[in-house]
Amino acid sequence: MKVRIHVSLKPGVLDPQGRAVHHALEGLGYEGVNDVRIGRLVELDVADDTSDAALEAMCEELLANMVIENYRIEKVQP
Amino acid sequence: MKVRIHVSLKPGVLDPQGRAVHHALEGLGYEGVNDVRIGRLVELDVADDTSDAALEAMCEELLANMVIENYRIEKVQP
Incomplete structure (x- = not known):
């Protein structure tokens, strides 16, 4: 089973990498x-019974730092 | 207009960060x-007429390195 985890910074948390990309654009x-x-x-890619x-x-x-990040789990249909 | 760009390594490209996370899990x-x-x-977050x-x-x-990465553009419905 394919699973996508989207990890993004919580609103209000400073994102210097995003600012750099914004500036570059x-x-x-x-x-x-x-x-x-x-x-x-x-x-x-995990076992189907996960x-x-x-x-x-x-x-x-492990995958997200819950202090500053949110995550969203998306199961990918095969 | 909110747009999400998913950038992922092309199949076959070595992913040491992914291997480290796999090992840690x-x-x-x-x-x-x-x-x-x-x-x-x-x-x-771009202007609606983009x-x-x-x-x-x-x-x-800028956002993807086309030699080793693929990208997918997803428009987020408001």
């Missing part, structure tokens, strides 16, 4: 960009 | 994980 001449935030995309609870535990223990 | 006792790959998630061509140009010029 403006420098390259792209207009109309209001905000850029950078997160992580973790693509897991429970939702196990996936949430992986996120909270 | 096994070390923490999670079973049934076959593969882990790590990508980036770029969340853009064209698809402009978004693709941003990806190919």
